[in-house]
Amino acid sequence: MNWNLVNRLMNYEMKKTIKSIAMPLIAMALCWACAQDERLMFDQPASVYFYKWADYDSISYTFATRPESLVKDTVYLPVRLFGDVAAHDRLIRIAAADTSSAKAGYHYELGQTVLPAHAVRVDIPVYIYRRAGLKDSTVVVNFLLAESDELGLGYPINPRGAQYVTPLEHKLYITDILQKPANWEGTWRPLFGEYSEVKFRFLIGATGRVVWTGAVYPQDSQFMAQKARLELISYVEANGPLIDEFGDEVVFP
């Protein structure tokens, strides 16, 4: 540095101040500048969240595709740990939002809400009951995760492509209404054609399949298509054409 130039630009007192105060400070800073960084390790408290994808933001359960004799069933809420495992069981707090129309103890009951020792995930059982009122209505319970003594709340929002899911809540719809599966047009129509309730009930009986939403593997869908066609042939031979609620004959493409 051209101290001569500096000297000319600054007055004498300022130069003295810089030299007497600032330089020691600079020197001290230089001494500390090369301190070793601490290694960054995860040290946040453990928390939990509902493990779900955008397509599975909720569980839709219908008793209508199950045998009439089935009056109680179980679904599961997948919960994952965010943080360290523990050598002991830990309580997970799950509550139902006030907006829920399903009644605890009547329509459903929560099973054990415990994250087992050494586990990173658990499927929380929810017992659901077939009530007469579900024949013409659908109830919903909106489960919310709450903080417990040892488990906090995981991240509140999770981007999945163009959609965002909320990992701290999970809906469960319960009904006994036979509804057109949400994926009928994309998954089932190529195999079975236009939807009708008569056709759908026939398919449930012919194939024995109870879950019609969600993914289906090619070998299973092909077998279902083959079996349904054979069953329809047998039905028509015995009973004549199967007519749906629209007055059309049930056929498969």
Add this chain to the structure above:
Amino acid sequence: MLRMNYRLGLLFITIALATGCYKDDSIEAVKAVNAISLADENTQRIISVSHGDTLRLHPTIEQTLGTTEADLSFQWMVYHRGNNLVVPDTVVSTARNLDLEIKGVPFTLGENYKLRYIVTDNRTGVKSFLAYDLTIANRFTRGWLLLEDRNGQGDLSMILPDESVVHNIYTERNTQPLIGPRKLELLPFNVSEDISLTGPRLFLIAQQGSQECNYLTLEKKFDYNYLFFIPPVVDNPQRMIYTNTVWGTSVYANLGVAITNGKVHSNFIGGFPGVKKFGAENLTPDGTQDYSVAPYIAQSVNYGATGTAYYNAIVYDNSGKRFFNVGGVALQSFPTTVSDPNAFDMNNVGMEMIFLDSANVVNHHNIVMKSADNQPYLLRLRTQSTEADPIITLEKKLMDAPGILSMNTASGSTRTPHIYYAADNVLQRYEVTSNMTTALHSFGAGEQITFLKYRRAGFTDEPVLLAATWDGTTGKVYAFRVNASGGISLDKTYSGFGKIVDMAYKLPQ
């Protein structure tokens, strides 16, 4: 005071400069370590080794810094390769090279293993790894497998590469009888249906007792009906095969086709999860069960050529006298564009199928048909087409082939344009191109030809034609060498068999 501060400042700066760039202990300097490279061409294949044999492996070791192997330690570790995620491992040697007799624990006949070679640099503790794939085999790894009928009961024999013959292979390993043996289905490529581990398949088709056998041990694995989601309505198995796709140098199954009581069942397999079994009976395109296919399947080897459509499996309905393409859910008709009206119409042939086999061009097939007026016709078709060349019906002509409509057995050559067939006790050769038939060999009176099998590559890579005969008490196998013109010369004769109903050449898995 100001002079003191100035001097203190200079002192601090000096100290800072002296210590500021002090080498941080938390970041070690990058030191060169001895990198060890291991190589062995045997890692590129599945090593098939028999119980009682000695496995010798000499991998090469290269070191970037080491000059001797004195500072290295070695370990050979083996574990079972199956569906379990956690398996025990066994150290079988700590020598530099492996010289191991394969016997006892942990090796089990028919099972697959991973053999891991671990070299440790004792100075640094750094380990290097090399992995081998092992299959514990037996002497039945390779050779001609014969399905016999001994007084109505099925059994297996084998002609080994050293020309020795082993009898009673099935009955010595299985308690379930095979009644009325019909067909031996040998699939030497990988089949992944997740019913069992990926690998080759062996099916024994019989009137009763049809089953899948372990390809290596020849012990029963599954009943035939177990391979279906629901068993066929009528228990009358006739065929079970998988067509295949070629990816590079690997061959993979893609479509299973089973024929039971003239009905087709398909199994669409692939890389998706879940057990894949044969489905329910395929219906016709019209949605009926009104068909009965002949027990022949024109298969396509799918090479994945750009712009090429492959018909994986074509079957023939002897009731409706037409061809069907085996689709996923149902049988399919053919578009009109694939049939040359000067040859024949795939959807309306009008004749009865007698025989079908591969021709001497890939994905071409020769078919012997019987017309309504009892004349033999040869139809040729191919199982692939392109948009520019969609025709798959190649030819139809009246055959000059004496006795072919009453033949016992036939086999197509895949090297020359010939069909070998048996008329009474005479081995005939029909030439597709010239439409001429030549009698090649006559067997003794009373010695009926029961089965013919052409194989492109024989023991010495020459094609062979095996002719099985039966004189009422003893079965024999005549092995003929086949020359470049399709002519034959007798090489070897084997005897002591039952009535041979099928033969296939077994390749190592």
